[in-house]
Amino acid sequence: MNILVTGGAGYIGSHTTVALIESGYNVIIADNLSNSSISTKKNLETITNQELTFYNIDVADNNALENVFSNHHIEGVIHFAGYKSVSESVEKPLYYYNNNLISTLTLLNVCEKFSVNKFVFSSSATVYGDNKPPLTEKMLLSPTKNPYGETKVMCERMLSDIAKSKEHFSVAILRYFNPVGAHESGLIGEAPNGIPNNLMPFVSQVAKGKHKKLNIFGDDYQTLDGTGVRDYIHVVDLAIGHVAALDNLTNGVHYYNLGTGRGTSVLELVKAFERANDVEVPYDLMDRRPGDIAECYADVSKAEKELGWTAKRDIIEMCRDAWRFEKKHHI
Numbered sequence: 001m002n003i004l005v006t007g008g009a010g011y012i013g014s015h016t017t018v019a020l021i022e023s024g025y026n027v028i029i030a031d032n033l034s035n036s037s038i039s040t041k042k043n044l045e046t047i048t049n050q051e052l053t054f055y056n057i058d059v060a061d062n063n064a065l066e067n068v069f070s071n072h073h074i075e076g077v078i079h080f081a082g083y084k085s086v087s088e089s090v091e092k093p094l095y096y097y098n099n100n101l102i103s104t105l106t107l108l109n110v111c112e113k114f115s116v117n118k119f120v121f122s123s124s125a126t127v128y129g130d131n132k133p134p135l136t137e138k139m140l141l142s143p144t145k146n147p148y149g150e151t152k153v154m155c156e157r158m159l160s161d162i163a164k165s166k167e168h169f170s171v172a173i174l175r176y177f178n179p180v181g182a183h184e185s186g187l188i189g190e191a192p193n194g195i196p197n198n199l200m201p202f203v204s205q206v207a208k209g210k211h212k213k214l215n216i217f218g219d220d221y222q223t224l225d226g227t228g229v230r231d232y233i234h235v236v237d238l239a240i241g242h243v244a245a246l247d248n249l250t251n252g253v254h255y256y257n258l259g260t261g262r263g264t265s266v267l268e269l270v271k272a273f274e275r276a277n278d279v280e281v282p283y284d285l286m287d288r289r290p291g292d293i294a295e296c297y298a299d300v301s302k303a304e305k306e307l308g309w310t311a312k313r314d315i316i317e318m319c320r321d322a323w324r325f326e327k328k329h330h331i
């Protein structure tokens with residue numbers, strides 16, 4: 001089956017490409033390399049031992065996208081392409097609304113034109129806003145406080161409306177928790193531009209000596225040690241979750257949390273990283289980061305029951321694989 005993976009050169013898209021190929025799918029990647037590098041194509045070819053079909057196009061470019069659908073008999077789409085920085089979206093809302101909404105709309109129009117009815121969408125736990133964990137798919141979404149989160153809520157809404165109007169449209173909306181780690185080869189992983197916003201890449205860079213210390217944002221939350229708690233999920237488990245979603249797609253709209261169901265505090269993650277990799281991660285305790293919530297973790301029972309999928313890799317493996325990638329590649 002031919003699957004179009006938009007954003008396939010990116011962090012999660014590249015790992016999902018590997019998982020899809022390992023499960024027998026044929027992958028066509030469309031990515032404009034706005035937040036990734038063409039070297040990922042070569043690294044993916046090394047891991048999968050096959051040549052990849054890659055289009056350097058903007059998914060918001062209707063003609064370029066139609067050309068891809070004309071060249072290949074696309075049977076399903078996994079849509080990763082989009083911008084993902086919460087803080088950048090607050091500074092440049094229009095940039096986020098333009099890219100994340102127009103790419104999704106264009107892609108959906110082309111899918112309709114070519115009668116492609118299987119769609120998997122990258123959403124985020126951010127859509128749950130201030131709901132109290134464990135977060136379940138049934139919860140009403142609360143406002144997300146940032147344009148990035150709003151683009152996810154809006155795309156979810158578009159997809160659900162389309163699924164209601166078209167009998168044969170099947171869509172899985174996957175709400176990711178905190179993806180971390182890297183492929184065991186160390187060839188692909190998360191390589192953010194500039195200073196990372198997210199915890200794991202920052203911890204890796206401190207261990208490497210790129211920054212003197214980690215700033216821990218807040219030690220006065222109502223959590224086990226006062227630091228923020230998140231549901232970190234190994235990116236390879238997340239990637240396999242996409243294959244499970246695709247394999248089990250049925251008509252209508254389906255929402256799944258992809259997480260581990262376990263919360264880990266910032267201090268616990270730092271200690272796990274030090275233990276897993278035999279390195280030191282010096283830190284300072286700082287004020288809370290504006291907009292942060294205390295705790296976020298998933299109820300993962302729906303994905304387990306309906307997709308037969310659970311995350312297998314623990315926090316030590318996440319830290320080991322993140323560090324292997326950092327040491328190998330990220331200068």
Ligand code: NAD
Pocket residue numbers: 006007008009010011012013030031032033034035036057058059060079080081082083084099103122123124125176177178179
């Ligand atoms: P990423 O930036 O590594 O990958 C996104 C890819 O899409 C990049 O390769 C980029 O070049 C490409 N892209 C962006 N806009 C494009 C466009 N208009 N046309 C073609 N290509 C385009 O990000 P990621 O971490 O792999 O995230 C993938 C998806 O998952 C995103 O939609 C993101 O919002 C969502 N998500 C990510 C996280 C996370 O923590 N990484 C959490 C929840 C949801």
Ligand code: UDP
Pocket residue numbers: 178197198199200202214215216217218227228229230266289292296
């Ligand atoms: N965090 C931190 N220092 C950093 C980056 C993040 O203490 O340099 C904390 C942050 O406050 C949160 C947790 O680590 O409690 C996860 O943050 P991240 O940005 O990775 O994910 P998100 O908050 O978007 O879930």
